[in-house]
Amino acid sequence: MSRPLKRSGPIAGTWGEHYLTGGPVYVDGQRVTGNRETAMGESKGIENLHLITYDIEQARYRDHGPIFFENGQRPAYVNSIAVGKDGNAASRAR
Numbered sequence: 001m002s003r004p005l006k007r008s009g010p011i012a013g014t015w016g017e018h019y020l021t022g023g024p025v026y027v028d029g030q031r032v033t034g035n036r037e038t039a040m041g042e043s044k045g046i047e048n049l050h051l052i053t054y055d056i057e058q059a060r061y062r063d064h065g066p067i068f069f070e071n072g073q074r075p076a077y078v079n080s081i082a083v084g085k086d087g088n089a090a091s092r093a094r
Helices: 003-009
Strands: 018-021 048-055 059-065
Touching: none
Parallel strands: none
Antiparallel strands: 018 048, 048 059
């Protein structure tokens, strides 16, 4: 889990949306591009995974930033997210 996500603490409130989305990866200031064409369900290349939350009551959108494993690697092929009653988010990745 990335430091910004750890610092954000549990996701507060019960009236909100939680979404995982991909974002670009930059190395030495250059965007890393992937393949132009891939098979259905196949990744076009590496991407940063971001947790996005939207608090409906406060109409507040928040990008918690890229998510990384404790060893610094990026999660790949993440297709779902679960949010517990305590507000902590969990997902399965490769």
